[in-house]
Amino acid sequence: MTDPWQECMEHCVEVAKQAGKVIREALQGDIAVMHKSSQVDLVTETDQRVEQLIISSIKAKFPAHSFIGEESVAAGAPSALTDDPTWIIDPIDGTTNFVHRFPFVSVSIGFTVKKEIEFGVVYSCIEDKMYTARRGKGAFCNGVPIKVSGQEDLSRCLVLTELGFKEDPQRFDTMMANLRRILAIPVHGIRSPGSAAVNMCLVASGSADAYYHQGIHCWDMAGGAAVLTEAGGVIVDISGGPFDLMSRRLIAASSGAVARSLASHLTQFHVGRDDTDGS
Known part of the structure; x- marks a missing residue:
């Protein structure tokens, strides 16, 4: 039986390459920075241009498909x-990495059918690392198979997370307390590369052993x-569920044991959902 989504995945890889080229070219010039929800929630013209490029290319080939895009959602x-x-x-x-030319910047695309992820592509375009995965067929970086540690x-474990300003002081205090609790286990260390998709790929390739985050979005996670x-x-909820x-x-972890252990050390805070209006 032929794979009905293989053509979609092949097109995804090609459009990710095109998007990565646009991003690399933009890094050679001045970057105009705008703000969304706060002074630290950044967006650039390149974010918007790249999303338009990706969606228009896919729509031309697969006009019946649906889309969830970060900048489209930001626009309503x-x-x-x-x-x-x-x-x-x-x-x-x-995007913050892109603005500062910090070299972990990726194009992330996930594809779902019946709410299940069928494939994902993450192109770490400054490193020129193309991560790909099709359900049931393994994961690869530049065509070479990868596996967790x-x-x-x-x-x-080397643990990854992301740090950022939280306007809610309780959320901020919880975030910092979680860091302290994990470091006190102790673990080998905590790193913060700045791209959720790259973080998951680093765990996937065995370069780190776990990654946790509260407050990201489906477009950060799908690919x-x-x-x-x-x-x-293994991917679980912050609660371990x-x-x-x-x-x-x-x-996201190298094993179920690490995922469960990490969950037991984390305090949750409310972040809302992507499919509701609440935050």
Whole structure:
């Protein structure tokens, strides 16, 4: 039986390459920075241009498909995951990195059918690393198979997360307390590369052992989630329960044991969902 989504994945890789080229070219000039919800929530003309490039290219080839794109949602488009074939797009995952020319900047695209992730593509375009994964067919970086470290002892892990200003002081205090609690286990260290999709791919390739985050979005997670799971990793909710793509929170780990152990050390805070109006 032929794979009905293989053509979609092949097109996804090509459009990610095109998007990466636009991003690299933009880094050679001045970057005009705008703000969304706060002074630290950045967006650039390149984010918007790249998303338009990706969506227009895919629509031309697959006009019946649905889309959830970061910049489209910011402009008022709905963020609802249905059973339809759906492309979930982050045109520049790591916009703050892009603005500062910090080299972890990725194009992240996930593809779902009946709310299940069928494939994911993450192109870390400054590094020129193309991560790909198709459900049931493994994960790859530049065509070479990758796999997680398999580490099962949290105290021997390198852990990834992301740090940012929180206007709610309780959220900020909880975020900092979680860092302190994990460091006190102790773990080998905590790193913050600045791109959720790259973080998941680093765990997928065995360069780190776990990644956790509260407050991200489905477009941050969809592409990397495919790569991580196909590389043998585990994704769960911050609580340790089942992963929910629209929940805005996750733990990605090298093993179930690490995921469960990390969950037991984390305090949750409310972040809302991508498929509701609440925040």
